[in-house]
Amino acid sequence: xxxxxxxxxxxxxxxxxxxxxxxxxxxxxxxxxxxxxxxxxxxxxxxxxxxxxxxxxxxxxxxxxxxxxxxxxxxxxxxxxxxxxxxxxxxxxxxxxxxxxxxxxxxxxxxxxxxxxxxxxxxxxxxxxxxxxxxxxxxxxxxxxxxxxxxxxxxxxxxxxxxxxxxxxxxxxxxxxxxxxxxxxxxxxxxxxxxxxxxxxxxxxxxxxxxxxxxxxxxxxxxxxxxxxxxxxxxxxxxxxxxxxxxxxxxxxxxxxxxxxxxxxxxxxxxxxxxxxxxxxxxxxxxxxxxxxxxxxxxxxxxxxxxxxxxxxxxxxxxxxxxxxxxxxxxxxxxxxxxxxxxxxxxxxxxxxxxx
Numbered sequence: 001x002x003x004x005x006x007x008x009x010x011x012x013x014x015x016x017x018x019x020x021x022x023x024x025x026x027x028x029x030x031x032x033x034x035x036x037x038x039x040x041x042x043x044x045x046x047x048x049x050x051x052x053x054x055x056x057x058x059x060x061x062x063x064x065x066x067x068x069x070x071x072x073x074x075x076x077x078x079x080x081x082x083x084x085x086x087x088x089x090x091x092x093x094x095x096x097x098x099x100x101x102x103x104x105x106x107x108x109x110x111x112x113x114x115x116x117x118x119x120x121x122x123x124x125x126x127x128x129x130x131x132x133x134x135x136x137x138x139x140x141x142x143x144x145x146x147x148x149x150x151x152x153x154x155x156x157x158x159x160x161x162x163x164x165x166x167x168x169x170x171x172x173x174x175x176x177x178x179x180x181x182x183x184x185x186x187x188x189x190x191x192x193x194x195x196x197x198x199x200x201x202x203x204x205x206x207x208x209x210x211x212x213x214x215x216x217x218x219x220x221x222x223x224x225x226x227x228x229x230x231x232x233x234x235x236x237x238x239x240x241x242x243x244x245x246x247x248x249x250x251x252x253x254x255x256x257x258x259x260x261x262x263x264x265x266x267x268x269x270x271x272x273x274x275x276x277x278x279x280x281x282x283x284x285x286x287x288x289x290x291x292x293x294x295x296x297x298x299x300x301x302x303x304x305x306x307x308x309x310x311x312x313x314x315x316x317x318x319x320x321x322x323x324x325x326x327x328x329x330x331x332x333x334x335x336x337x338x339x340x341x342x343x344x345x346x347x348x349x350x351x352x353x354x355x356x
Contacts, residue, residue, distance in 0.1 A: 007271045009033075012262055014255060017244040019203065035258050038244040038251035044161055045183035046250060052340050054158075056166040063155060070126045072221055073167035074117065075160050077175045078110040079135040086315045105194060109173060112193035114141060116214050121149050124222060130154045131163050134326065157329070164188070169221045171211075174202055179243045182235040189220045204242040291316075295324055 009029050015021040016039040024034055043049065060067045080088070080103045092099050121128060128151060132138065138154050145152050155163075160177045161184065164170045170181060170188040174196060181188050192210035209230075211217050230238075236245060246254070273281065298306055307320050 007273070010271060012258075014258060015244075017240070017242045019242045036244050037254040037258060038246060039179065040251045040255060041161075041180050042183040042243060042245060043250045043252050045180065045185065048250075049340075052337065053162055053165045059158075059162075059166050063153060063157075065127045065129075065153070066151075069151070070124070070169065071167040072120075072126045072128045072169045073163050073171065074113070074128065074130045075164075075170065075172040075175060075177060076110070076130060076132045076136060077173050078106045079133040080106040081110050082137045082139050083135070084315070086313075087318075090315060101197070102200065105196065105200065109192075109194045113173065113191055114145065116191075116193070116217050117152070118145065118149070119214060120218060120221060121152060123218070126151065126221075128152045129163060129167065131158075131160060132156050135322070159333075171217075171221070174205065176202060176204065178202075178205060178208065178235070179239050182232045182239060183243075183245065185232045187232060189217075191217060204239055207238055291320055291323070294320055295327060298324065 009027070010033070012033050012035065013020075013024055013029060015024065015034055015036045017036060021034045021036055025031060044052065056067055056071075059065065065071065080099065083091075083103070088099055088103060117128060117130075120126075128149075130142065130153065132142075132154060134156070142154050146154055160175075161180055164177075164181050164184065164186050170186060171191050172178065172181075172188055173191055178188065178190070190205065190208050190210050192212055198206075211220060236243075294307065294310070303324050304321055307317055307324070310317060310320075312320075
């Protein structure tokens with residue numbers, strides 16, 4: 001959906017791996033502007049970050065989960081299921097294409113996955129955690145399932161990595177979190193009740209094996225013997241074309257070194273924009289400033305009711321509330337991360353300056 005052209009070709013691009021570098025090269029970006037750093041999100045799988053995650057007991061206490069039972073994680077990526085027509089139309093205008101097929105795919109896939117989950121819950125006594133996509137709203141079916149099945153929980157709090165860290169079984173649908181989980185040494189199953197067209201598939205998942213029927217879903221989540229699963233380390237090898245992973249130097253160090261080099265070197269470019277582009281960018285920046293002002297004004301107050309009364313389109317109000325929710329969560333994560341870095345992570349001086 002996104003292309004690299006005109007002004008974007010002049011910029012430096014930090015690439016997760018060879019695949020993105022090759023794609024940008026074909027788009028006309030000069031090789032000197034392409035730097036492979038790996039993906040920062042994969043650094044959380046390194047031993048140095050082990051203490052960053054909450055343990056199972058802490059999570060169990062916070063959400064009243066039973067530690068003695070098996071925990072089954074469902075990672076949802078069904079963002080389009082309840083977006084609403086206005087939100088879908090806005091996305092279509094942004095990307096310049098129809099999202100009708102994506103909406104149908106998300107809706108049909110979620111429906112079957114939840115059908116399978118209900119069947120499974122009637123057969124086993126597990127704690128099942130449905131971790132919704134950040135853009136996903138909890139719809140009526142999910143609410144009813146939480147009422148009908150006391151051990152079915154819809155929990156948006158915390159990252160996919162955190163939940164996978166403390167769960168016994170992890171199931172995902174379509175998500176780049178497959179690389180993050182592999183880097184963390186966590187096994188997972190990819191549940192695909194409805195085939196995904198090649199043009200909508202995540203590149204790094206094209207060579208994966210899928211669970212396509214209930215029997216395989218049941219078998220994996222009750223015994224783990226699905227007949228085709230491979231180890232996380234083998235998965236990382238298969239993903240190496242998409243995700244460069246250096247055992248010795250974390251990606252965040254490579255990114256920091258790269259940014260320092262760019263700042264200290266006179267290697268900038270001059271960007272030219274038409275008058276209409278400047279008007280469009282200016283309008284976008286004005287909207288961001290207004291939204292930022294609203295967020296700053298309400299971020300430390302009970303904002304849901306106040307924002308819902310603002311004279312704005314419903315979709316804008318919903319986006320502001322979602323951004324405020326995300327902002328609050330990010331602040332908590334940032335505070336925990338800074339505290340952890342101060343107490344646990346050793347200095348990286350020995351690793352610095354090794355990246356050229």
